[in-house]
Structures are given as structure tokens and as C-alpha cells.
Amino acid sequence: MLRLYDFLPSGNGYKVRLLLSHLGVRFELVERDILRGETRTPEFLAINPNGRIPVLRLEDGRHLAESDAILFYLADGTRFLPAERFARAEVLQWMFFEQYSHEPYIAVVRAWLHVFGTTVDPGQLRERRERGHQALGVMERHLTGRAWFVADRYTIADIALYAYTHVADEGGFNLAGFPAVRAWIGRVRRQPGHVAITA
Amino acid sequence: MLRLYDFLPSGNGYKVRLLLSHLGVRFELVERDILRGETRTPEFLAINPNGRIPVLRLEDGRHLAESDAILFYLADGTRFLPAERFARAEVLQWMFFEQYSHEPYIAVVRAWLHVFGTTVDPGQLRERRERGHQALGVMERHLTGRAWFVADRYTIADIALYAYTHVADEGGFNLAGFPAVRAWIGRVRRQPGHVAITA
Numbered sequence: 001m002l003r004l005y006d007f008l009p010s011g012n013g014y015k016v017r018l019l020l021s022h023l024g025v026r027f028e029l030v031e032r033d034i035l036r037g038e039t040r041t042p043e044f045l046a047i048n049p050n051g052r053i054p055v056l057r058l059e060d061g062r063h064l065a066e067s068d069a070i071l072f073y074l075a076d077g078t079r080f081l082p083a084e085r086f087a088r089a090e091v092l093q094w095m096f097f098e099q100y101s102h103e104p105y106i107a108v109v110r111a112w113l114h115v116f117g118t119t120v121d122p123g124q125l126r127e128r129r130e131r132g133h134q135a136l137g138v139m140e141r142h143l144t145g146r147a148w149f150v151a152d153r154y155t156i157a158d159i160a161l162y163a164y165t166h167v168a169d170e171g172g173f174n175l176a177g178f179p180a181v182r183a184w185i186g187r188v189r190r191q192p193g194h195v196a197i198t199a
Numbered sequence: 200m201l202r203l204y205d206f207l208p209s210g211n212g213y214k215v216r217l218l219l220s221h222l223g224v225r226f227e228l229v230e231r232d233i234l235r236g237e238t239r240t241p242e243f244l245a246i247n248p249n250g251r252i253p254v255l256r257l258e259d260g261r262h263l264a265e266s267d268a269i270l271f272y273l274a275d276g277t278r279f280l281p282a283e284r285f286a287r288a289e290v291l292q293w294m295f296f297e298q299y300s301h302e303p304y305i306a307v308v309r310a311w312l313h314v315f316g317t318t319v320d321p322g323q324l325r326e327r328r329e330r331g332h333q334a335l336g337v338m339e340r341h342l343t344g345r346a347w348f349v350a351d352r353y354t355i356a357d358i359a360l361y362a363y364t365h366v367a368d369e370g371g372f373n374l375a376g377f378p379a380v381r382a383w384i385g386r387v388r389r390q391p392g393h394v395a396i397t398a
Contacts, residue, residue: 073288
């Protein structure tokens, strides 16, 4: 059986749980509390030297890290990842956008305020909020007149971007000014097999 | 002919130029000076709403953004990207590592000090340097006893990580403590078709 090393409040972990639910694949969930340093132990660093969840363990014992790489692996050959070369690259384009231009702002602010309860420097908070809103603006522009990010259907690009966008309010981001993003969140929620982030 | 929108000091752009050189593919280079805001004009935002280089324009007029998505697209079907499903996911794992845990530290500090000449807050510089050294440590551990990141051969995972690692000294990173990384840099340099970052 697949094993997923995860921390339930993590949107990066949630991406994988959501796709596995859509695929109807059973898996063993092994929780690692990042607040207690459980991803920085020698045992965990042996399976991911970068010390982060999620990590997927295959039945043959191999491990794969990085949420969006795990999505790509699991979705390969399913309806959640197009087979056509350019469409696959577009899926990756949006997943790299998510990790570089979205997650460091929207997810990190949510982690500070909602998960860790960190005392945050106001200047840093303002800057991250501004960059997060820029990312939401890029999404709003793309989704205006489109139902999904790539190939006119629900793919892992949507799953990757949904994970932290739908809980952006927990970091104080207001989605009122992003109607296309809000409508897309509703469409994602209505997909068969949908599960909540900490269901 | 392929067209690449690029800014020559960018390691993200260099990744694409390096792969195109290995592949022997001719392309039109269109420079956009990010220091002058040339990637934030309405014309540029129409081809990449995220306002960043590199962007690849295909012969049919479609555009693709995000350096590592472009690498994946161009390498698909070539010896620079394995065909096997798990190995492809491992290539992606290292490319997502590069964009999330390496580039924001090693590339950003280099950009501050070497490209933009930004006045930098000492606390921010210290923190980014520390995180950059952590990323180099993850690479060192992985490369100890291995020639390449994935599949025992030179792939786009190596190209993605080489781009900013080989100029890390321009951001004040000292590679003396990372002998496996330095040996790997030498191997990358000796690949047929290698070109320098601003050749």
C-alpha cells in the first residue's frame, strides 16, 4: 500500500490526499508534526534530505518528495493529467507558479498566523500579503472566461492551486475582489471524490 | 523558429539557453531588461501574466512560462528527460526543490548583490545565506557517491540546479565545503554543447 508522510494542516500534503481521494486509491497516512521537528530527525532526513512533508513511499520502498512532483507521478496516465505534450507543460507551468509565486506568500502567511501562531514583523507581513494578492490577480486574470487552468478540464494544476487558495482567508487574504477565483473554488469543491483539507 | 524572451544575467533564462544549445536547436533571442520593467509592460503581460522571463514562444504562437516547465517541454522525448515514470517524477522533485528551496536564496542573494546592486537588510541577507547553504547541503548529501541527480545521467534536473549553483559565489556563497557539488559542476561544464551563462 502507498504510504504518505504528512502533516494535516499542510496544503502541500492536502494536494496529495485530495488527488488520492479522486483516484480512489487507499493509502497509509503517517503523520509527522512539523511543529515538533519531526521532519528534521535523522530517520526522516534519510527519506527526504530536505526535511519536508509530504513524502510518498511506494510499495517497493522508493520515496518521492515535493508535493507537485508527487501529484505528477500519481496523475500520470489518469484524467487528472493531460497526455498531450504542451498541455502537460502548461500543467507544470501553473504548478511552478504555485510553488514560486503563490505558496511562499499565501501559504506562508497562513502558516504564520493560523498554524504556528508566529509573531510576525509587520513589514514582512505587508510585503507577503501584497505578493499573495498579486498571485491571486494572475489567477483571476487567467480564470476570467475559463473554467479550469489547463485543457478545459479539472487537472492537478487546479488541485495544486486550490490547496492554499481556498484557505487563503486564514492568512487574512480577502477573495472578495477575485470573483473568477471564487467561482473556480466552488467548481473544485463540487468534483466527485472531493475531501476537505482536514477531513 | 522558437523565440525565447530572456534577460541574460538570469539563471532561469540560462537553463533554457543551455538545454537548447545541447539540443542544437536554433532560436530567436528577444531580450527584456527586467531592471527597466520591460517584463511588466501590457505587451509582455499579455504573453505572461506573471510578468517574468523566460517565456518560450512556439512556432504556432503559443507561449510557455516558468523555466523548469520550459525545460520539461523541450527535453520531452530526448535523452535529457528519462521516459520512465518514476524517474520523470524524480526529475520534477529536484526541479521543485530548486524553485522552492534553492532559487529564493541562492539566486535572490546573487540578484541583490550582483545584478541589481540592491541595498540589503543584513538580517535578511544572513537568513537567505543560511537557507542557501542548507540547500547546498542537501545537494552535497545527494551527490556524494553519485555523478548526477537522477537516473545516473545528465538530465534537466542537473541543468536546473546548475544554473544558479555555478554562480553562487556571485552572491557570496562559498562552495569550499561542498566538494561533491564542485565535482558535479565540473562534470556539467564538460558536457558537449555546454555554453556559459552570458556567452
